[in-house]
Amino acid sequence: xxxxxxxxxxxxxxxxxxxxxxxxxxxxxxxxxxxxxxxxxxxxxxxxxxxxxxxxxxxxxxxxxxxxxxxxxxxxxxxxxxxxxxxxxxxxxxxxxxxxxxxxxxxxxxxxxxxxxxxxxxxxxxxxxxxxxxxxxxxxxxxxxxxxxxxxxxxxxxxxxxxx
Amino acid sequence: xxxxxxxxxxxxxxxxxxxxxxxxxxxxxxxxxxxxxxxxxxxxxxxxxxxxxxxxxxxxxxxxxxxxxxxxxxxxxxxxxxxxxxxxxxxxxxxxxxxxxxxxxxxxxxxxxxxxxxxxxxxxxx
Amino acid sequence: xxxxxxxxxxxxxxxxxxxxxxxxxxxxxxxxxxxxxxxxxxxxxxxxxxxxxxxxxxxxxxxxxxxxxxxxxxxxxxxxxxxxxxxxxxxxxxxxxxxxxxxxxxxxxxxxxxxxxxxxxxxxxxxxxxxxxxxxxxxxxxxxxxxxxxxxxxxxxxxxxxxxxxxxxxxxxxxxxxxxxxxxxxxxxxxxxxxxxxxxxxxxxxxxxxxxxxxxxxxxxxxxxxxxxxxxxxxxxxxxxxxxxxxxxxxxxxxxxxxxxxxxxxxxxxxxxxxxxxxxxxxxxxxxxxxxxxxxxxxxxxxxxxxxxxxxxxxxxxxxxxxxxxxxxxxxxxxxxxxxxxxxxxxxxxxxxxxxxxxxxxxxxxxx
Numbered sequence: 001x002x003x004x005x006x007x008x009x010x011x012x013x014x015x016x017x018x019x020x021x022x023x024x025x026x027x028x029x030x031x032x033x034x035x036x037x038x039x040x041x042x043x044x045x046x047x048x049x050x051x052x053x054x055x056x057x058x059x060x061x062x063x064x065x066x067x068x069x070x071x072x073x074x075x076x077x078x079x080x081x082x083x084x085x086x087x088x089x090x091x092x093x094x095x096x097x098x099x100x101x102x103x104x105x106x107x108x109x110x111x112x113x114x115x116x117x118x119x120x121x122x123x124x125x126x127x128x129x130x131x132x133x134x135x136x137x138x139x140x141x142x143x144x145x146x147x148x149x150x151x152x153x154x155x156x157x158x159x160x161x162x163x164x
Numbered sequence: 165x166x167x168x169x170x171x172x173x174x175x176x177x178x179x180x181x182x183x184x185x186x187x188x189x190x191x192x193x194x195x196x197x198x199x200x201x202x203x204x205x206x207x208x209x210x211x212x213x214x215x216x217x218x219x220x221x222x223x224x225x226x227x228x229x230x231x232x233x234x235x236x237x238x239x240x241x242x243x244x245x246x247x248x249x250x251x252x253x254x255x256x257x258x259x260x261x262x263x264x265x266x267x268x269x270x271x272x273x274x275x276x277x278x279x280x281x282x283x284x285x286x287x288x289x290x
Numbered sequence: 291x292x293x294x295x296x297x298x299x300x301x302x303x304x305x306x307x308x309x310x311x312x313x314x315x316x317x318x319x320x321x322x323x324x325x326x327x328x329x330x331x332x333x334x335x336x337x338x339x340x341x342x343x344x345x346x347x348x349x350x351x352x353x354x355x356x357x358x359x360x361x362x363x364x365x366x367x368x369x370x371x372x373x374x375x376x377x378x379x380x381x382x383x384x385x386x387x388x389x390x391x392x393x394x395x396x397x398x399x400x401x402x403x404x405x406x407x408x409x410x411x412x413x414x415x416x417x418x419x420x421x422x423x424x425x426x427x428x429x430x431x432x433x434x435x436x437x438x439x440x441x442x443x444x445x446x447x448x449x450x451x452x453x454x455x456x457x458x459x460x461x462x463x464x465x466x467x468x469x470x471x472x473x474x475x476x477x478x479x480x481x482x483x484x485x486x487x488x489x490x491x492x493x494x495x496x497x498x499x500x501x502x503x504x505x506x507x508x509x510x511x512x513x514x515x516x517x518x519x520x521x522x523x524x525x526x527x528x529x530x531x532x533x534x535x536x537x538x539x540x541x542x543x544x545x546x547x548x549x550x551x552x553x554x555x556x557x558x559x560x561x562x563x564x565x566x567x568x569x570x571x572x573x574x575x576x577x578x579x580x581x582x583x584x585x586x587x588x589x590x591x592x593x594x595x596x597x598x599x600x601x602x603x604x605x606x607x608x609x610x611x612x613x614x615x616x617x618x619x620x621x622x623x624x625x626x627x628x629x630x631x632x633x634x635x636x637x638x639x640x641x642x643x644x645x646x647x648x649x650x651x652x653x654x655x656x657x658x
Contacts, residue, residue: 064428132230232476
């Protein structure tokens with residue numbers, strides 16, 4: 001096992017263990033905070049794949065934006081510590097079924113698609129310029145549509161906030 | 165392995181030479197009530213605004229990196245990339261102007277100030 | 291373009307013992323060197339200089355008891371903070387209480403990895419240099435929120451959340467100004483950005499929009515560092531609602547240290563992006579030998595950064611404080627629209643003049 005592989009397993013552990021903590025921890029603040037570890041693990045995996053720009057974007061947007069948003073929501077909600085999220089027994093059948101279905105689908109996806117899991121031989125190449133070129137030529141429509149999507153999200157969030 | 169240095173990075177915590185005496189137990193402030201805060205929507209709106217613009221900026225970075233190369237190569241390509249960038253920014257500026265005119269920037273901290281700090285009540289001469 | 295560890299390895303290649311050590315060894319040496327030989331002493335001396343300048347501006351002397359002219363004051367302060375009892379309030383969340391300064395320290399220290407002090411003297415020559423800096427400084431928000439929460443103090447929490455909202459809002463103009471520079475430079479690599487600024491093609495003179503952008507960057511970054519006219523969250527006179535009320539001893543020292551470290555980062559980044567980094571105007575330094583060139587470049591870089599830092603201190607002790615709602619209004623209603631205007635203006639200028647800046651155009655007039 002090369003050092004590259006062992007680094008990957010380290011980052012995978014850093015991604016998965018906080019994710020498990022997020023799902024099962026009773027204290028909602030710790031659950032939200034362990035996402036921080038998860039996001040960093042994913043950023044590390046991006047770096048191992050040579051996607052340097054995406055790794056930094058992951059940290060910038062997920063840690064700096066989404067985690068902050070979640071923490072604001074958790075900290076500003078009254079009585080949120082009193083709530084536990086244990087449903088009654090009978091409500092567990094349908095979600096479990098759905099979960100197993102999703103798991104099967106993901107396993108099939110992972111095993112049949114040919115993922116590129118190693119760096120190319122020359123080592124990591126700078127991706128930012130390539131990304132920029134692609135965004136402006138081949139993927140121009142998704143690029144402009146992304147701004148429309150962001151506009152929709154912005155106006156939606158403002159309207160929802162004002163209706164309170 | 166240049167991107168990997170990002171991780172070798174600087175994860176160093178300075179050595180904490182604490183000659184710890186027994187820690188005293190009555191050292192926090194004694195709050196008057198329990199420690200919850202009235203839910204203030206303004207924080208959430210700011211966080212969402214920030215997130216939207218942050219994603220927009222993250223999209224703009226790769227485009228900005230290739231901007232110079234496109235502009236210096238030919239005038240037509242320069243105009244093309246300029247118009248693409250303008251379209252992207254303009255669509256988001258519509259949202260920005262909407263938020264501005266609907267007053268979401270105006271009392272962003274003013275409302276909260278009124279609820280928390282009675283000292284500042286005489287200051288809103290707007 | 292290499293980075294400092296690789297450069298050190300090349301330098302010691304022919305030495306008998308040190309030549310066989312791998313690059314990561316030099317990496318670690320460089321990291322420790324930068325941290326302990328530069329960051330901590332620099333922050334300490336910056337505190338001392340700030341207090342002296344504050345005294346000057348306020349028509350008093352400032353510290354002058356410990357050592358000649360009070361020069362050793364910061365050592366005394368550092369020792370005092372180190373030896374103070376580490377108090378963690380009983381109701382506070384212990385894990386988060388410890389985590390929050392660690393987070394802020396890590397993000398502040400990691401940002402030093404991409405500052406180009408001289409040609410090849412940059413700790414990690416990342417391809418995404420300036421974007422990495424942006425990402426790492428966005429982690430500070432998290433530290434602030436946790437610091438405010440962990441004290442289990444309603445006022446600390448509010449102070450922390452307000453500070454986080456302020457930092458987060460001012461990240462937008464900062465990022466937009468950096469984006470404007472990237473438009474002109476075409477690369478995110480810090481060392482490359484400095485190299486492209488030639489002997490006197492400094493980015494700040496490239497076009498008038500970049501000049502405005504530089505000012506916006508400086509002021510917005512000041513606000514992001516919770517400093518000077520924007521330091522409501524940690525203001526000395528309103529510290530009851532501050533997020534670091536409950537911190538004492540070493541933990542407080544870390545918050546304090548990282549504030550000065552962050553100020554230096556802001557100045558260093560402003561120097562790199564706008565003021566030409568380690569370039570001395572009108573001299574081409576690459577013709578000198580290694581031993582002369584590198585210290586000279588480091589000196590030029592540090593001079594520019596320190597001038598900006600002194601300006602920061604000057605501003606702090608001269609201007610009164612903004613109220614929180616004025617602050618947020620300033621950000622969203624003034625800085626963000628102006629940043630967008632500068633962005634569009636710079637893009638327009640680049641298309642019009644095919645990427646040439648004002649110095650190049652003037653030079654072009656004389657040559658042709």
